[in-house]
Amino acid sequence: MANARVKTVVQDVLDGLDVDHEIRNYVESVLNEGDDFLSSHDVYEAVGGVLHGVHGQEVDELQIMELCERLYSALKGGTESTMDGDGLKKRLDAPVHMGSMAASMDDNMGRVESIWLMKREDTLKVDQAKLAKAEAKLQQKQGKRTGEIIGSQNGSGTSSVIGGGDSSASASQVLSKKDTRMEQRGNFNSKDIRIEGFDIAYGDKVLMAGASLSLVFGRRYGFIGRNGLGKSTLLKMISSGQLKIPSHISVLHVEQEVEGDETIALESVLQCDTERAELLAREAQIQALINAGESELSNELTEIYSRLEHIEADKAPAKASCILHGLGFTSTMQKQKTKEFSGGWRMRLALARALFSKPDLLLLDEPTNMLDMKAIIWLENYLANWSTTLLVVSHDRNFLDFVPTDILHLHSQRLDAYRGNYESFMRAKIEKLKNQQREYEAQQQLRAHVQEFIDRFRYNAKRASLVQSKIKMLEKLIYFLQDQNAWLDEVSFAYMPGKSVFANVNLGATMESRICIVGENGAGKTTLLRLILGDLSPTGGVRNAHRNLRFGYFTQHHVDQLDLSFSPLQLIQSRFQGLPVEEYRRQLGRFGVTGDMALQQVSSLSGGQKSRLAFSLLSMARPNFLILDEPTNHLDIETIEALGNALNAFCGGVILVSHDERLIRMICKELWVCSGGKVWSLEGGFDEYRRLVEVELKDAF
Template sequence: MVNAKKLEKAEARLKAKQDKRMERDSLKSSGPLVLEEASASQAASKKETRMESSGKNKSYDVRIENFDVSFGERVLLTGADLNLAFGRRYGLVGRNGLGKTTLLKMIASQSLRIPSHISILHVEQEVAGDETPALHSVLECDTTRESLLQEERELTARVNAGRGEGTEGARLSEIYAKLEEIEADKAPARASVILAGLGFNAKMQQQTTKEFSGGWRMRLALARALFARPDLLLLDEPTNMLDVRAILWLENYLQTWQSTILVVSHDRNFLNAVATDIIHLHSQRLDTYRGDFENFMKIKEERLKNQQREYEAQQQYREHIQVFIDRFRYNANRASQVQSKLKLLEKLPELKPVDKESEVIMKFPDGFEKFSPPILQLDEVDFYYDPSHYIFHSLSVSADLESRICVVGENGAGKSTMLKILMGELAPVRGIRHAHRNLKIGYFSQHHVDQLDLNISAVELLAKKFPAAKTSSFHLHNLMLYNLVTENSGQCHLESTTINCPAAPVLIVEDRGGVPASAGELRCLGGAGRAPCCQPVWRSEESSGLCPDDYALGGVILVSHDERFIRLVCQELWVCENATVTRIEGGFDQYRDILKEQFRKEGFL
């Protein structure tokens, strides 16, 4: 139930915010808007300052001590310490909105002090589109190699033109020695392997950067970073832009990374494969755990249990002392003992109970009308946008109310196109699409934010789409209800809510890998009287998956790049490639083995 007083306060805050925004808009003509920005402050270390100025600091370890990070008036970190040992790979985890991405930006911009001899590269923005071929764009990242080659070309041209001064030969010898030392001749092959691992075939590697979409340019930015090999590599959700094949390659590539990595990711399997340490951002501080994500979860759970036990034991001790104080407070003979007990209470450290994350419950319908098969089917379907290039040829697939299907394949293989054909948004060029006449399909798009009006509050958005529904049935946090959609980190919660309202016997979820994680463990109920499901619905950094039994009597078709999510949800795996769809009987394990064998044959591993 919604707390009316809290909602009134939230509404008042929203009105004040809107008034402030209107005031800023009215001043737009007289000057630029002052937007909230992130800022960082750090206590100075005289010893490190002296070492830095003297040039004696040769360590590549990163030590940032006693620093604060804020965004506008909101404090994200206070008195925090961050220690990154050179050569280790750190996974940065925590609930959405706590400041993980902001922390990376503060490090990359050197708002937090990093020794000047440590090179930092933050993969944040996509590569600009221009006439530069993809392969050359990656090679340009090695500035040392590029400058040596440029100088070599200039000196050679001068000698050939007879304008030499006699020193060119010696300098050219030095350049050739340095080029040999950095293995410059192997650079194109190394860049090509990185691009191929991230999904760029030979033809794509020669295409200009302006020919690629934003997603592929982000892959180019990642390829450039991997090729440049900085001392500290900062990655923010690198798997969001990748398909399963590229994710698997990236996991293997980063396992042999020689310098330091700090990566923000909600992909549990990726962190287990890559991270040697986990840094947990919570309660405005950073805690570091040795080991992968699974080990972090075990240790964290044990710490929380111990913390709760210590808190409960102290509470009992406090109550025991308080009983004595209350009993003898007015007894003159016990006055000294009462005073002693009061001082003891004051000296006790203030322990806090475990701060449990709020649990959001999402309700699915208890069941649907049983349809006689076939429910949803494509029979010998051909489809193309251009007759010279078939997207699908003789495609035959089917789904029913018990299906738990995951569709995988490289980007551009036709996964989204197949979903549109299944939903009836695209008509086959040849072949038949059959859907039961009473079939309704719930759809969650990877481009869900594009479907939302970001300039109205969450409750207004939901009320517009579902006027008959009660606000309390949406299961959003009270304050989130009256925030503008653009201010909510849980935009995906809004769109996932829109799936649940209409009863849909078949649920299609496209690209869960790109959706931000929820604030806590999200569970669904199959309906009235059913126990909570065995797995959470939408993932957080601690959990992931949709329990196959939850969507009672409804089919699920999922396009995802998240390995753990796939394993929890799917009973069938469809691979989209070569203008058709192949069912993998051995599930994800067999698909993973197939990809690894392909990598070995192609020399990527």
């Protein structure tokens, strides 16, 4: 078809659209080369993607298809085909015999099975080189930055994508079909983030299972949860790409300090704006060429100046200087080389680079740790006006009250979202616990009612089927203690003023916890247990425990709790009155206190037998949370093995202090280390603790 005809058709059809000259030329060239267009669908395949990309979400797919139909109709209207002058199909003058048509095609084109099976030749498809060129120009027209923030900082140490992520951690994720389809078509322009049904594990320890994360663009999220649950690991998974988010969203994770080199502090921050740096470098090249006699580059230089003006490149140094000043860098310090700063100041520099870059998603992990009070106040005010998405891990209560618009709470291997700051989160959480308590009490009443019915009619033959259905119903009722837990919030403790045992302890346990506490003698492990129990009151911070927790405490000095003049049977009768003797004997027998042993004085029992008696008394109280302090003392190997199996089968939380490695490995899902006035959750479990101890011993000798 003639070039002039195509040009006229394109101009007429695209007249109402804001399509620049390059795109029009591209569409014309594709249509000129496409004499084999058999339908409007072929036209859509050739140019529909480019037209859709020009307007994004402003024009839907149906409108683009209608444009392509108009292009096809108009183009065919200008040829000797079945179209009249207005582009409408003509009526055939006579019937067409399909068999003879296929036979004529046999003569001209080789063997044809059917006219309906003709395929387009690959040589007549869209010129991929021209399409790529047009799409590149389109991206430049839309103002996309030539260098994404992701990966742009690697050379200077502020990693926006952690190289390969944490090799010890793994994540699995399934993208929704809708997001995958939109991502492939290139028209997914939303900057909201939705990651559904993902799992994260660190070695054998599952940190999150079936969790979902939703981040709305422009909102600021405070990420909270006790230590060791995987908050920092989640940030690494996002920044490293192991948790997939749309590719057009730029991500920056401030994790490590800036590498020291000859670059001055202010210039280090300015280098984050890669587009500005590239434009200035190209400007210098063109100026040098023009000075050498080149005159054809003046148009490109004009475009560069226009782009520099658009991104306000002249204001960048002042903006970078303001950020550095707010983080404590004086005018003199801003001119110093990065290698002259300490690690703490390089971390501040890394934070400054992140704030200056302003990615679509900024990930911060404890940003206030390296700041003094003045810098913290400045950062709070700066982030309170942050316009893109912010996800920040922090344990600073004031910071969490001032900066976030939302709170993400990590617990029980899942994420819960709350609107508002930390104070609003606490109110909502308390209300949630109250609702759970009401639901629990209602369930307990139902359980009691059903159990009463079963007990009354258990032996009634006429109601046997009804009793069986009630028993099945009772078995299906969930014992509602999933979210009931105990935790320490910024707890400090000292027996005497000035002699602190712990400081700033932030730990907690759920009904599914299997926690083992390790540390050298005298480090305060028993003191920590008594704080959790509530036997000791913290000198600082808050100890919290759900009202329905029934603690069972086994102390390593359990003999002190036993009346040595009583027999085991007398002892259990005195503590739990009103039951038949057979029930007491049955309870003692479960723990190996049988026969005449139940009638002997406690003082005559061996250490292991006294431990069995103590466990029997502990179990009789029906606790739902066990706190055990050196329970293996005096126990033989077989009993320790039985204890481990029993704890694994126990339906409730367990916190254990022990030096028995076998028992720790049997039940431990989380390891707390108590040392040097601190308590922390150690990722990697007992294997990692053993490795650290071996390194320490090797250094000592």
